[in-house]
Amino acid sequence: MGMQDEEYMRQLSLGIDSAFDILVFRYHKPLFGYVYRLLNDEKLAEDIVQETFLKIYQxxxxxxxxxxxxxxxxxxxxxxCKDYWRKPVSRLEYVTDKDLKAKEQVYQIIDHQLERQWMVESLNKLSMDYRTVLYLRFYQDLKYTEIALALDISINTVKTRIARGLKQLGNILAEDERKGVEENK
Structure with a gap:
């Protein structure tokens, strides 16, 4: 295990620019993956990643x-990224036990299908609020506490959005499957 990211930031603050190169090397790929999934635009994703690293450097x-x-x-x-999106209006959110059960099933589907194009297409039908939490959780592997920090929302809101997002995702997948069955008749 090498040095912690925070330690590289400390070095950068002391004027050691090579510390920044290591952070870029370490995070360019995961960061690009995240932004690209959100925006579905390679060129724009690359610009945003550059801009993100520039802000980190500054x-x-x-x-x-x-x-x-x-x-x-x-x-x-x-x-x-948010500068490029229209912000959706979020309503008050509640979670029920039934939502959580549905969630478990969708978790298993997601785990097996993360890299499949249809999974990404289905995720991209969700609102930005749901999409960001699901991408951070499943693709970037952040913990609930880290997602809460990253999005400036409470852990409860994170859990709720994940549950709701997964429920909606489940509906989208079921709908797509139903369509698929009908088309193949």
Missing amino acids: QGQKGFIPDQFKPWMYKIATNT
Whole structure:
């Protein structure tokens, strides 16, 4: 296990630019994967990743060292993406036990199908709020606490959005499957 990300930020704040290269090397690929899935546009994703790293670099030069680098980095990236989206109106959200049961089933589907194109297409039918939490959870492997930090929402909201997002995703997948069956008759 090498040095922690926060330690590289500390070095950057001391003017050691090579520390920044290591962060870019470490996170360029996962960050690009995340942003690309959100925006579905390679060129734009690359621009946003560059912009995210630029902001990280500038913050480091000012001497800012985040408590947890990863959530902070995803927060910057998500906010940079948000400039390109129209913000959906989020309503109050509640979760029921039934939602949680449905969630377990969809979890298993997601785990097996993460890299499939149809999975990404289905996820992209969800609202931005649901999409971001699901991508951060399943593709970037962030913990609930890290997602809460990255998106500036409470852990409860994270859990609710994941449950709701998975429920909607389940409906979309079921709908697509039903259509598929009808087309193959």
